[in-house]
Amino acid sequence: DAGVTQSPTHLIKTRGQHVTLRCSPISGHKSVSWYQQVLGQGPQFIFQYYEKEERGRGNFPDRFSARQFPNYSSELNVNALLLGDSALYLCASSITAPGGNSPLHFGNGTRLTVT
Amino acid sequence: DQQVKQNSPSLSVQEGRISILNCDYTNSMFDYFLWYKKYPAEGPTFLISISSIKDKNEDGRFTVFLNKSAKHLSLHIVPSQPGDSAVYFCAASVMYSGGGADGLTFGKGTHLIIQP
Numbered sequence: 001d002a003g004v005t006q007s008p009t010h011l012i013k014t015r016g017q018h019v020t021l022r023c024s025p026i027s028g029h030k031s032v033s034w035y036q037q038v039l040g041q042g043p044q045f046i047f048q049y050y051e052k053e054e055r056g057r058g059n060f061p062d063r064f065s066a067r068q069f070p071n072y073s074s075e076l077n078v079n080a081l082l083l084g085d086s087a088l089y090l091c092a093s094s095i096t097a098p099g100g101n102s103p104l105h106f107g108n109g110t111r112l113t114v115t
Numbered sequence: 116d117q118q119v120k121q122n123s124p125s126l127s128v129q130e131g132r133i134s135i136l137n138c139d140y141t142n143s144m145f146d147y148f149l150w151y152k153k154y155p156a157e158g159p160t161f162l163i164s165i166s167s168i169k170d171k172n173e174d175g176r177f178t179v180f181l182n183k184s185a186k187h188l189s190l191h192i193v194p195s196q197p198g199d200s201a202v203y204f205c206a207a208s209v210m211y212s213g214g215g216a217d218g219l220t221f222g223k224g225t226h227l228i229i230q231p
Contacts (some may be wrong), residue, residue: 004158033218042119042204045161045218056217092159101147101166101210104219106158 002027004107006091012113013081021076025093030050031055033104034075035090037104043090051095058115079111086114118142119207121188121222129230136225138205141186145207147193148181149219150190153202162203163190213219223224 005024013019025032031050032092035043045058063079072093088111092104094111120139128134136150146167151159165172165179165188172179176223180193203226206219 036178040223042206042221042223043219045220048218058218086190092158103149103161103164106151106154106159109156 004093004105006110010111017081019078021089023071023091029093029095030072031094033092034076037088061079081114083114092102119220119222121205121225125226127228128195131194134195136190136203138188138222140207146211147208147210148188149206151204153163195229197229202226
């Protein structure tokens with residue numbers, strides 16, 4: 001079975017630009033989460049979606065937004081990119097709704113570099 | 116304020132011996148804990164989890180211990196193998212039914228190096 005897939009794998013953008021990252025969850029998983037990992041740190045929670053609704057949001061500015069589609073895939077959008085947005089963006093899916101005790105399964109991430 | 120702390124950035128262990136990775140947390144609301152393993156250029160891979168109603172969970176070579184009073188958990192790997200060399204992340208969350216979710220809170224990770 002395919003795991004969580006993310007695209008693109010690498011991306012280089014300029015300050016002020018907009019970026020869209022995409023994620024397909026494991027088949028049968030209805031919950032998708034997004035995390036940001038900067039060098040030397042652990043992943044930091046950005047959003048969680050379940051059944052196309054936002055169920056949780058981390059401490060990120062409004063420049064970050066996301067959505068989940070009817071097929072449970074998801075997009076993360078970041079507007080007005082800053083140098084500090086350079087990071088590995090991880091998507092994860094799980095089989096249970098938020099609050100359940102099913103672990104998250106991560107994709108390999110999208111490496112975003114902002115110049 | 117870091118709610119999940121892994122105070123050892125790296126740990127070197129000889130092949131065949133026990134590896135013990137430690138994690139401390141400050142938020143007493145955390146009731147579900149996980150360990151993830153990460154190789155370079157890959158996403159974190161789930162290893163093992165434990166809920167706060169237990170104090171130990173075992174899966175093959177991996178055992179997680181939870182000490183709620185000390186707000187401390189540890190991951191034991193026995194015996195350590197070369198393929199275990201990776202960065203290990205401790206993560207925690209608050210489980211509650213319905214409503215929103217605050218995601219997982221991760222530590223900074225410990226780089227485990229298994230020496231032959």
